[in-house]
Amino acid sequence: MISSCLLTPEVLEQAYGQGARECLFANEQINLVISQYRQFDLLELERLLTAVGWSRRPMRRVHRALEHTLLNVGLWRHDSQFPRLVGFARCTGDGVLEATVWDVAIHPLYQGGGLGKQLMDYILESLKEMGIERVTLFADPGVVSFYKRQGWTLEPQGHRCAFWYAS
16 A cells, blocks of 8 residues: 655755655655755765665765756655665756756665656656756666656667657
């Protein structure tokens, strides 16, 4: 059974910033929140990316990349004392016409429950609010089908790249 979180709007805004959104997850006992305004702890981000099997990146460069990113979105398991980062994605672009989605990651313990789709929906809605009409995504071949099921248009050979157009 999927249930919504029970966090008040005040708690959401104070802990995660304006525009934070509660998530739906199969485990009713876990409160999850998506936000683009909560700052990332680089060690926690590194742990998440390691958990999904990505190679380690120098933290100084990751910090610079985040500073130069159009949109950084995190998915947190809510805890009033220490929220835990369980999902992440970022977008680069010109902020006007186009954007590219990079580094989409959901911790393996939270995969398969619809959180990746909610994260991508949040990203696309945020980009659409900025007026961005075309989004490109580069994905590993093993996850291309995930994006195809969400309506992304695959590049002609359907291996690594997908496109989304505002309607």
